Amino acid sequence: MQRNTQKNGLVNLLGLLIACLAAAIIGNVAQSATAAVGAVFLGVGFLVAAISYFQMRLEHREHLEQLEFEEIARDRDRSALFDESGADTFIARKAREQFERYFVPAFTALIGIGQGLGVYLLWKWLPQAPLPDLGRAPLVMVTFSVFALILFMLGKYSARLAGIEKLRLLRPGGAYLLLGSVISVVVVIAFAGGWFQFTRLDFNLARIMVVLLGFSTAENFINLILEIYRPRTKSKSERTLYESRLVGLMGQPAGLVTTAAQALDYQFGFKVSETWFYKFLERALAWLILFQLSMLILSTTFVIINPNELAIVEYFGKPRAGNSVLQPGLHFKLPWPIEKVYRHPAKELQSFNIGYKLNDVANANRVLLWTASHYDEETNFLVASKEQSASEDDKTVPVNLLTAAVPIQYIVNDFESWTYKHSEPAKLLESISNREVVRYLVSVDIIDIMSTGRLEAAEKLKSRIQAQADNLGLGVEVLFVGLQDIHPPIGDKTAPVAGSFEEVIGAQQEMRANILKAQGDAAEMVPRSRGEAAKLLSEAKGASFERILTSEAKAEQFRNLIKAYQAGPDVFKQRKYYGALANSLTNIRKYIIVPEKVSETFQLNLEDNIAYDLLGARPEER
């Protein structure tokens, strides 16, 4: 029977050690404050279990010694050879007594100091403790649920054994095991709380645990003080010094509940604790926990992929053979952690912009002018220049600057490549697209790209980016590459570049206007002179026609006059002469001088009468 308890003590010891280490490691990995505080509790438990184990061994040795002594005593009755009976005989008992008198209080004091220090450090550390890593919540919850069960079984066994066999030394370790099981449940609750957005639950529970650790420390010291005044009796004390009543209470909330239930029973007058539901709960609690755990595992056997997503299934880290990529919809898989699913919104159209950043989306509706900045951040790209590279002795750098806005849209078409070939495929695609834009612009002329080369540029960029992406195995399809804005940089006040480009366009228009005007003038001038020429010709023709007709008529008239003349030449002459004279002299000024004597002199003023001339009127018209 004695060996049996020792073995139990050892199991307790190891159980607490493993639980302590596991809580410390998982607490560290999953950043759980409750697990960290729990590790300190379990560490104290381990020390307590260790000292009880030693005490157990000592008691065992004492027991053996006792048996041996009794046998010797029986022999002595027979032989009566030795009659030595003194303190020296019971070495083991002495050792045990020494151990209990000096080592146990000292060790208890040390544990108390250690606990106190732990409380102090944990209290200081807690406010800056990180929030629990919920990504590891399933792992933590499963592990600690398992712990809770194992520790509960071990602890309950020790406690029952101690209760039945009156083995006081098994009790402290057992109590700590039960406490460990409660702590495990607390950790699970803290993570479940985190899962439901109560992120501070872990912190608050940890704080309560630290307070309880503080109480336990205080209890420890009170026990020590009481020990000094305890009446020394021969018999062994019922309770060891390092056994904490508080831990026993905390480790058995069931006991608390029973007490509370008994109080309720008393109040209500009937036995609540014997109702069907209470009995069921008490009996089926383990099963309920097991059921919940299996539901948790079951819930990891199917997965729903959203319409915009694709997912990859890994079987122990390897992409599942055959159909590793899951399309949107419901899919079944082996439970976690055998098969894991990694999802990504791969069906969604993704886009990024090169050359500009638009911070303020509300501003996107304004009019876009070359001379005013379109976006919040614009990149100046370097562009080659045919004219510039011709004269390369220039001191300044032989390039032009250009602002370009290139939005790019793509979708993932090979999800496995996208997932496994590159750590940041989206970022890489952005880099290579940027590179292709830069690469393209350094090889084209600024004027070409802004005018005729523009459409071609968008096409070329798209095919080049696609080629590069295929080359690197990004698993994407580039759907759209737009050159939605390509224009000279705005420049600054001293050199408004975009403005000067507009001036060139103005000058070009002016040139065209000049030419068109000249063409208009020319178009007017030539036909007009053609008209004039035609007029000239027709006048000439008319004149010649008239001349010919006139001369013909005159010739005819002359022929007729000849006849008249020949009939009476003198009369004809006279008639003609006087007719002409009458015709000629009718309307002109005439002076006819009839002198009396030949020697008379006449003075005539033949000046024109100015007034007469100015009026341009003739005397008879007046």
Added chain:
Amino acid sequence: MNKRLITLIVGTALLLIFASILFIFQVRQSQTAVVTTFGSYSRTIDKPGLQFKWPWPIQKVYRFDNRLQNFERKFEQTTTGDAKPLIIEVYVGWKISNAKIFLERFNGDMIKAQQNLESLVRDAKNSVIGQHPFRDLISPREEDLKFDDIEEEIVEAIQAEAADDYGMRVEFAGIKQLGLPESNTQKVFERMRADRQRLVKQFQGEGESRAMEIRSKAEAESTRILNEARAKAIEIEGQAEARANEYYKVFQENPELAELLLGLEALEAATKEKTTIVADPNTPPFNLFREGVKEFNR
């Protein structure tokens, strides 16, 4: 008995799970793992699947991303072979080629690894760009450009060292962005503006000269048309004159009469307007006045 059996089964299952957490680990498709035993290197696992290990603290597992990493730096100024300043941004694709060296050098710290790679890249970039003139990077003639070669050279410059010293394989390098320092940007702006203003003047001059050309051509054309018309008119007049002369031959039939008629015609034409005639009384018919005066005086 039955209850104990269930407890036993559940207990065993839980124990198995716990043991598997301690003894087994997974390596993902995208991972390379290194196992160390008491701190010293044991093995590298680059195939995905389940792997065995002794529990912590005996063996420890370091997991690395075995995918291609994209590393890039912000703009940095450098100088080309022909002493032209340039701001350049380079990205580099690398992956872990030797996980053992990588673990030893950087203790598994990706950020530390990239910081070290950065110095290599900067050095290589500056020396490679320093060997090329500016036009190797920017030129309208595709055959002059050595853009792709420069990227290749940067990769070559860092590949060996990265592989041997860092356990990294540099797969590619690309020039993500090119720019000019602020002061040069200003100069380029000024030059671009001057260039445009030259064009403005050129267009203005061209417009004027073209207009002038068009106008003078048109003027020449109309002068030609008019002159041709005038010549034609003169010709027509001449022909008319010739025809008229044909008719005037009839005057030869009686030259005396012709002389009289022509004389009278001329006289009539000459005295048509603004003529003052001073006639003496011997001229008929004004001699009639004299006769009349003589009669009166008698």
